[in-house]
Amino acid sequence: MEISAAGRFEVRISTADVGKRVSVRRLAGNGLTGEKFTDTVGVLTSWDDDGMLTITRRDGETVRIPESALVAAKVVPAAPARRRGPAASYGELARVASRGWRPVESERLGEWELRAAAGFTRRANSVLPLGDPGLPLDAALAAVRRWYGERGLPAYVQTATGAEGTQELLCAELERRGWLREVSAELWTGGLAPVADRAEGAGVLLSRAAGEDWLARYQRKGVSEVALKVLGGGPSVWFATVPGAEGGAPAAIGRLVVDGRWAGFAAVEVDPGLRRRGLATEVMAALARRALAEGASAAWLQVETDNAGARALYGRLGFAAHHAYHHYRAPEADGS
Numbered sequence: 394m395e396i397s398a399a400g401r402f403e404v405r406i407s408t409a410d411v412g413k414r415v416s417v418r419r420l421a422g423n424g425l426t427g428e429k430f431t432d433t434v435g436v437l438t439s440w441d442d443d444g445m446l447t448i449t450r451r452d453g454e455t456v457r458i459p460e461s462a463l464v465a466a467k468v469v470p471a472a473p474a475r476r477r478g479p480a481a482s483y484g485e486l487a488r489v490a491s492r493g494w495r496p497v498e499s500e501r502l503g504e505w506e507l508r509a510a511a512g513f514t515r516r517a518n519s520v521l522p523l524g525d526p527g528l529p530l531d532a533a534l535a536a537v538r539r540w541y542g543e544r545g546l547p548a549y550v551q552t553a554t555g556a557e558g559t560q561e562l563l564c565a566e567l568e569r570r571g572w573l574r575e576v577s578a579e580l581w582t583g584g585l586a587p588v589a590d591r592a593e594g595a596g597v598l599l600s601r602a603a604g605e606d607w608l609a610r611y612q613r614k615g616v617s618e619v620a621l622k623v624l625g626g627g628p629s630v631w632f633a634t635v636p637g638a639e640g641g642a643p644a645a646i647g648r649l650v651v652d653g654r655w656a657g658f659a660a661v662e663v664d665p666g667l668r669r670r671g672l673a674t675e676v677m678a679a680l681a682r683r684a685l686a687e688g689a690s691a692a693w694l695q696v697e698t699d700n701a702g703a704r705a706l707y708g709r710l711g712f713a714a715h716h717a718y719h720h721y722r723a724p725e726a727d728g729s
Contacts, residue, residue, distance in 0.1 A: 402465035408440040412562055416469045417448060419462040430464060436554075438565035449564055451555035452698070453577055453719050471557040479582055479654075479691035483558040483716055484523055486580060486693060491521055493650035493657040495626035497619055500540065503527030507540050511619040515576060515720045519549035522563060530566060538723050548723035549575075556716035564719065571724035578697045583712035585656055585681050585692045591710060592671060594679030598634045607634050609642040610662055624660075628652040631683055633676045637664065645672040649680040656684035658694040661703075673706055 406415050414436050421431045435450040444460035496508035496517040504524025510517035518541075526533035534550075541548040550567060553559040568574070600607075603624050608616055616624070624630075627650035635645040644667050648660040658680065663672045681692070694712065696703050 404463050404466045406437065406466045406468060410468055411437050411440055413437055413468050414471050415448065416467055417446070417458060417463065418465040419458050420464050421462075433458065434469065436561035438561050447565060449554055449561040452717050453552075453554040453564060453574065455565070455568070479584065481582060481691070481715065483553055483556045486582070486715060487521065487523060487553065489652050489655045490516075490580065490657065490693065490695070492652055493627045494623060494659070497622050498544075502533060502536055502540075505533065505537075507537065509541070509544050509546060510623050511617065512546055513613075513617065513620045513623055515549055516551065517623050518546055519551040519720055521551055522560065531570075534570065534723070538726075541723075550721045551718060552721060553580075553716045553718045555714075559716055564721070567721045572721040573724065574719050575722050576720045577717055578695055579714045579717050580693060580695050581707055581712040582691065582693045582715045583707070583710060585684055585690050587711045588677050588692060589681035589685055590678075592674045592678035594675055594682055596635055597676055597679035598636065599679065599683060600632050600634070601630065603632050603648075604634075606636070606643055607632050607646050610634075610637075610644075610646045610664070611660060612662055624648065627657075629687060631680060633680050635672055635676060645676050647673075647676040647680055649684060651684045651687045651689050654688070654690050656681065656689040656692045658692065661694075668702075674710070677710065 402418065414434070416432065416434045418430050418432050421429045433448050433450065433456050435448040435456070437446065438449045438455070439447040446458045446460060448456045448458065450456065491506070494514070494516050496510040498509045500507045503526040505526045506521045506523070508517055508519060508521065512518055520537055528536065537550065538548045550572065552564050552567070554561050554564060603611070603621065613620065629651040631649045633647040633649070634643045637644045642664065645663040646660060647658060650657045658677060661673050661676055684692070692712070694707060696707060
């Protein structure tokens with residue numbers, strides 16, 4: 394916090410700092426039982442005329458703070474220095490992740506990409522807004538709703554928070570317009586070689602297509618032809634399988650997309666009865682070796698915020714969160 398030469402806290406932000414990352418200390422409670430402070434760090438997404446500040450934190454959650462409760466505040470660097478993992482911008486990672494999970498249909502709206510795949514996963518059926526749509530926001534959102542409505546799909550916008558260049562302001566604008574945040578997750582990055590070094594990858598079979606055996610373990614049942622196109626789409630796609638006992642469903646599976654220096658892991662799944670035996674690590678090590686052979690050096694993956702087991706595994710393998718991402722769903726049309 395900012396402290397003056399006289400030892401007092403100072404508020405060094407104003408309405409001109411909307412859109413910047415700030416660190417704020419506010420007085421909590423009514424002050425009758427002694428001073429208690431709460432600190433908040435995030436992007437200042439609004440400062441209303443009635444004196445109410447809105448700050449969007451790294452995880453996408455918003456905090457509303459009365460101006461009268463401010464004790465100290467200052468602008469801080471756009472993103473904290475990363476302690477580990479390959480350096481990458483949000484834009485680079487968003488594009489890599491999108492190429493690794495391609496829709497079957499897409500269309501440009503300025504610098505936004507509208508993506509559709511018959512409803513198979515939100516990532517393949519949402520707008521990726523990396524820049525200016527070329528229209529005022531309300532007009533752009535109306536065009537988005539029409540485009541998805543013509544395909545019988547709900548309109549989603551995928552946004553991100555928590556890194557330099559992410560979309561806290563867009564998140565705030567969507568929420569002001571009644572768009573509902575349905576899903577949040579995180580994109581993690583890490584070095585590829587440490588993953589390859591963690592296990593031998595013994596017993597892991599690699600193939601270019603998701604066969605019937607691989608699909609028997611995949612969590613999304615009844616995979617359609619559209620889903621198969623999404624799963625198989627990407628610059629260089631590999632599927633890993635650890636065979637199960639007596640011809641049953643595989644003990645473990647995984648998917649990898651190699652794209653330049655990046656390798657993206659997905660669909661790493663293990664038979665519930667065989668967990669905690671290192672099978673997920675074996676799958677990822679085998680895929681990492683394949684990616685290294687194709688010239689990749691860095692890795693990314695996406696993980697749900699409440700998946701404690703996966704987060705612990707990826708942390709042990711050297712991954713760390715880069716940014717959070719969210720899917721906002723359009724509100725129901727008036728009169729519906």
